[in-house]
Amino acid sequence: MTFPILSVIVFTPIVAGVFILLFPAERKTEVRVTALAAATFALLLSIWVYISYDVNAAGYQFQEAYNWLPTLGIGYHVGVDGMSTPLVLLTGVVMFTGVLISWGIEDRPREFFAFLFILASGVFGVFVALDLFQLFFFYEIAVFPMFLLIAIWGWIKTREYAAMKLTLYLFIGSVVSLVGALAMYWVAYQNTGVLTFDMLQLEQANFSEQFQIIWFLPVFLGFAVLGGIWPFHNWSPDGHVAAPTAVSMFHAGVLMKLGAFAALRVGIMLLPKGAEYWSWLIMAFAGIAVVYGAFIAFMQDDMKYMIGFSSVSHMGLVMLGMSTLNQNGLTGAGVQMFSHGIMTALFFAVTGMIYDRAHTRQISELGGMAKIMPFATIGFIIGGLVSMGMPGFSGFVAEFPIFMGVWQVQPWVAIVASISIVITAAYIMRNIRDVFFRPMPENLEGHITDVTVLDKVAIATVVILMIAIGLFPSVMVPMVQSGVENILRLLGGV
Amino acid sequence: MSYTPTMFLSILPEILILILGMLLLVVEPFWKGEQRRNSGWMTAGGLLAIMAISLIVARPGEAVTVFGGMLRYDWLGFFFKMMFIFGAAITALFMMDHEILGKRGESFILLLAATLGMNLMAASADLIMLYLAIETTSIPLYVLAGFMLTDKKSTEAGFKYMLFGAMTSAVMLYGFSLLFGFAGTTNMYELASMTVAGQLSLGVALGLVVLIVVGLGFKVSIVPFHFWAPDVYTGSPTPVAGFLSTASKAAGFAVLTRLFVIAFPAIAYEWASILAVLAAITMTLGNLVALKQTNIKRMLAYSSIAHAGYAMIGVVAVSELGVTSVVFYLLAYILTNLAAFGIVMAFERVTGSDEIADYAGMSRRSPGLAIAMLVAFLSLAGMPPFGGFVAKVFVFAAAVQVNMVWLAVVGILNSIVGVYYYLTVLKVVYLYRMEGENEEEHPIPLSRPYVIGLVVLTIGILLVGTLFAPWFGLSGAAALNLF
Numbered sequence: 015m016t017f018p019i020l021s022v023i024v025f026t027p028i029v030a031g032v033f034i035l036l037f038p039a040e041r042k043t044e045v046r047v048t049a050l051a052a053a054t055f056a057l058l059l060s061i062w063v064y065i066s067y068d069v070n071a072a073g074y075q076f077q078e079a080y081n082w083l084p085t086l087g088i089g090y091h092v093g094v095d096g097m098s099t100p101l102v103l104l105t106g107v108v109m110f111t112g113v114l115i116s117w118g119i120e121d122r123p124r125e126f127f128a129f130l131f132i133l134a135s136g137v138f139g140v141f142v143a144l145d146l147f148q149l150f151f152f153y154e155i156a157v158f159p160m161f162l163l164i165a166i167w168g169w170i171k172t173r174e175y176a177a178m179k180l181t182l183y184l185f186i187g188s189v190v191s192l193v194g195a196l197a198m199y200w201v202a203y204q205n206t207g208v209l210t211f212d213m214l215q216l217e218q219a220n221f222s223e224q225f226q227i228i229w230f231l232p233v234f235l236g237f238a239v240l241g242g243i244w245p246f247h248n249w250s251p252d253g254h255v256a257a258p259t260a261v262s263m264f265h266a267g268v269l270m271k272l273g274a275f276a277a278l279r280v281g282i283m284l285l286p287k288g289a290e291y292w293s294w295l296i297m298a299f300a301g302i303a304v305v306y307g308a309f310i311a312f313m314q315d316d317m318k319y320m321i322g323f324s325s326v327s328h329m330g331l332v333m334l335g336m337s338t339l340n341q342n343g344l345t346g347a348g349v350q351m352f353s354h355g356i357m358t359a360l361f362f363a364v365t366g367m368i369y370d371r372a373h374t375r376q377i378s379e380l381g382g383m384a385k386i387m388p389f390a391t392i393g394f395i396i397g398g399l400v401s402m403g404m405p406g407f408s409g410f411v412a413e414f415p416i417f418m419g420v421w422q423v424q425p426w427v428a429i430v431a432s433i434s435i436v437i438t439a440a441y442i443m444r445n446i447r448d449v450f451f452r453p454m455p456e457n458l459e460g461h462i463t464d465v466t467v468l469d470k471v472a473i474a475t476v477v478i479l480m481i482a483i484g485l486f487p488s489v490m491v492p493m494v495q496s497g498v499e500n501i502l503r504l505l506g507g508v
Numbered sequence: 509m510s511y512t513p514t515m516f517l518s519i520l521p522e523i524l525i526l527i528l529g530m531l532l533l534v535v536e537p538f539w540k541g542e543q544r545r546n547s548g549w550m551t552a553g554g555l556l557a558i559m560a561i562s563l564i565v566a567r568p569g570e571a572v573t574v575f576g577g578m579l580r581y582d583w584l585g586f587f588f589k590m591m592f593i594f595g596a597a598i599t600a601l602f603m604m605d606h607e608i609l610g611k612r613g614e615s616f617i618l619l620l621a622a623t624l625g626m627n628l629m630a631a632s633a634d635l636i637m638l639y640l641a642i643e644t645t646s647i648p649l650y651v652l653a654g655f656m657l658t659d660k661k662s663t664e665a666g667f668k669y670m671l672f673g674a675m676t677s678a679v680m681l682y683g684f685s686l687l688f689g690f691a692g693t694t695n696m697y698e699l700a701s702m703t704v705a706g707q708l709s710l711g712v713a714l715g716l717v718v719l720i721v722v723g724l725g726f727k728v729s730i731v732p733f734h735f736w737a738p739d740v741y742t743g744s745p746t747p748v749a750g751f752l753s754t755a756s757k758a759a760g761f762a763v764l765t766r767l768f769v770i771a772f773p774a775i776a777y778e779w780a781s782i783l784a785v786l787a788a789i790t791m792t793l794g795n796l797v798a799l800k801q802t803n804i805k806r807m808l809a810y811s812s813i814a815h816a817g818y819a820m821i822g823v824v825a826v827s828e829l830g831v832t833s834v835v836f837y838l839l840a841y842i843l844t845n846l847a848a849f850g851i852v853m854a855f856e857r858v859t860g861s862d863e864i865a866d867y868a869g870m871s872r873r874s875p876g877l878a879i880a881m882l883v884a885f886l887s888l889a890g891m892p893p894f895g896g897f898v899a900k901v902f903v904f905a906a907a908v909q910v911n912m913v914w915l916a917v918v919g920i921l922n923s924i925v926g927v928y929y930y931l932t933v934l935k936v937v938y939l940y941r942m943e944g945e946n947e948e949e950h951p952i953p954l955s956r957p958y959v960i961g962l963v964v965l966t967i968g969i970l971l972v973g974t975l976f977a978p979w980f981g982l983s984g985a986a987a988l989n990l991f
Binding site: 196 | 829871872875879882886891892893897901902904905908909913916917920923924927928931932934935938939976977980981984
């Protein structure tokens with residue numbers, strides 16, 4: 015038996031979380047150190063998985079399969095392919111940086127890190143799940159800690175409202191998908207005579223075209239709620255704004271990918287004919303999200319709302335890429351998930367640093383940060399360049415194929431959607447100018463300090479990744495492509 | 509009818525419970541003052557020992573009918589018996605530090621008597637036996653509900669429970685007697701052949717089913733026989749309310765499942781449809797009313813009504829998976845709800861309040877109790893990795909399997925409502941602060957019985973929710989006895 019590396023990655027955070035809960039409440043430093051150790055360990059393992067994934071062999075690797083409830087065909091089956099490997103790495107990175115950023119939390123850090131780590135386990139679990147039941151199991155685990163994290167440590171003005179809204183939205187979405195999953199399970203049983211939740215077997219279940227057309231929308235949209243798809247995106251900016259920094263990073267950086275990824279894995283891969291039938295609708299929703307999100311982001315004065323809506327816009331691009339169902343679009347979507355994940359995490363991290371010091375996030379009330387926190391400024395600018403899709407950064411590697419893919423299917427959608435690039439550039443530039451480079455308002459003078467070393471480590475980690483992928487797309491693109499090949503095969507070898 | 513070892517084994521748990529009760533009766537008067545608490549240790553320890561002995565020597569093999577058709581000795585009954593005994597043991601722990609229950613040995617003896625009755629309910633194969641068992645269960649529970657004689661609410665609870673119980677059981681008895689009149693037998697397994705052979709006309713059979721549903725519906729508190737539950741739960745001593753909402757409810761389901769599946773297979777579609785509608789109404793009403801509650805015991809009462817509705821989904825699927833899922837659901841639910849009531853009890857003992865608003869700041873006053881509450885409430889809400897999640901998935905899967913997608917959808921919509929009010933309580937626990945007080949100066953000390961009980965239950969909830977295969981296997985073995 016080989017080393018069960020994926021299981022170790024999945025269970026490291028939750029075990030660490032439970033362990034942390036056993037500490038006495040006043041030993042805050044020990045709690046933080048343990049949390050950082052666990053996060054580093056998970057990051058190193060996910061880097062290891064990323065490096066040793068064999069792109070030429072493709073397919074699902076590092077597989078582990080155990081019976082969980084054989085009578086009903088429920089298994090514990092994990093494995094990663096070209097689509098999910100980058101996302102596992104992403105989760106590792108965000109978890110690591112999230113712990114660094116949250117070092118200063120003074121209110122019950124023990125519970126904070128425990129809940130954050132339970133969330134992280136849920137996220138890892140979904141990305142590596144090859145069993146539908148297991149996927150739901152971890153999906154729900156990833157959802158409920160959000161409520162507490164936002165409600166307890168969030169922004170006092172909106173946290174209760176936002177936490178409940180987010181939880182209900184996501185829970186509704188997931189249970190709608192669950193009904194679809196149960197329907198798939200029983201129909202697959204009728205078709206093949208095998209009771210199984212294993213997705214590799216469900217792929218072969220020959221669902222009738224009509225069945226796929228009926229169930230695709232509930233399943234896809236149920237998950238896509240978490241991906242922030244228009245018109246179900248409403249929970250997301252509120253949630254981002256109310257959440258504490260590390261949770262915003264997790265939420266925008268990883269959780270939204272969770273929705274998009276599950277929608278892809280369960281919706282498109284198990285019900286490909288349904289996906290072909292409804293692709294126009296998904297494309298329409300995604301197209302609206304891209305442009306609408308960018309416009310709304312442009313109108314915001316609160317930095318977190320701005321980033322929140324820009325996430326809606328960027329996640330719209332992911333969905334847009336998926337809706338093309340062709341190689342370029344899907345590859346772009348895969349890379350965009352990673353690129354947007356680290357970019358938004360960076361944005362929220364820097365915003366959090368500014369807010370902690372200036373106690374405001376209103377762009378109009380800020381200024382002159384560049385002189386005091388140059389490191390964070392550079393980080394934010396690089397994030398901004400990624401966001402605009404500048405060549406040389408990961409955003410370009412992601413967005414360019416998406417637009418190519420859309421062009422192949424519906425050229426005019428590509429044209430309309432590309433408006434968003436201009437608007438994105440506008441709001442990012444304005445934000446950089448106002449917050450960092452204009453003279454600092456008098457009331458802030460003297461109160462602001464530079465960011466800590468830990469913050470710098472977090473920023474540097476993320477920035478290096480963004481530039482690396484931008485300059486050397488070959489570290490990620492071939493891997494994602496190998497995953498896309500598999501999806502295209504399910505779609506009938508387009 | 510000659511004696512066989514099987515007959516002895518089939519009622520071994522009951523014999524042992526009786527012996528335990530009598531021992532307690534003899535020993536208890538010699539204990540003075542603080543020693544009185546020992547009754548609780550003795551009951552809980554004794555019940556766990558009984559459970560262990562039964563699991564070792566009295567496991568059923570092939571299902572057989574014993575005592576001239578009075579009892580059925582099979583896994584279905586046995587599994588439920590173990591759940592009741594476990595529930596009673598935990599309840600005994602929670603009763604120990606109750607100001608009145610804990611100081612009086614009678615309360616533990618009544619608890620044992622009720623458990624004995626429940627065990628017989630789960631095993632009954634004959635209507636006469638069944639009725640006797642139900643009464644053996646109910647009468648001690650009436651007394652326990654009204655145990656706090658000086659407390660008006662408790663007295664009211666006991667009295668109300670008794671009036672409702674007497675009324676509904678009379679209606680059910682009327683149904684039984686008519687059934688005997690029409691069919692000429694009181695044995696469930698013989699009744700089956702009657703209904704299959706068409707000797708009972710559809711109309712008559714359905715009428716009888718409705719009369720029986722009244723009695724059992726009261727036990728499991730489904731709408732419209734639920735009115736007693738909120739008042740009785742609020743008024744009775746909290747550990748008793750916990751016992752009523754778990755073991756007693758499960759006993760009702762044990763009877764309901766066996767009686768309907770075995771005795772009325774020919775009209776399964778009809779009774780299942782009636783119960784399906786009742787289940788849908790029960791869930792919806794329970795959850796919607798729970799939203800508005802400000803008293804935690806009332807909220808849990810309505811939530812337990814809603815949970816009866818979810819469990820009913822498995823019954824109305826009338827399939828092997830359906831019954832399996834009911835048994836599994838009840839297992840998860842017993843663990844979870846006992847924990848919830850245990851926490852309420854522990855909190856109430858220190859603060860004297862049941863108002864949800866007074867839970868503010870609890871996570872700072874007692875982080876451990878708050879974590880237990882988090883586990884219990886998220887399990888009630890149906891979140892993984894806790895027992896409630898898989899249990900719900902199984903009942904919904906059973907409904908989808910038999911093409912009752914509508915019922916699964918109603919269940920799912922309801923669980924969303926559930927999430928809202930459970931999370932609202934957790935919000936109070938974790939987010940809100942005590943007005944103008946420093947929480948650290950108001951800790952909530954937990955005495956040892958609570959610590960043991962809550963730790964066991966929390967681990968149980970996690971075990972059922974993650975390593976569910978063995979439990980599901982046992983539930984499946986139980987369900988197999990009906991199909």
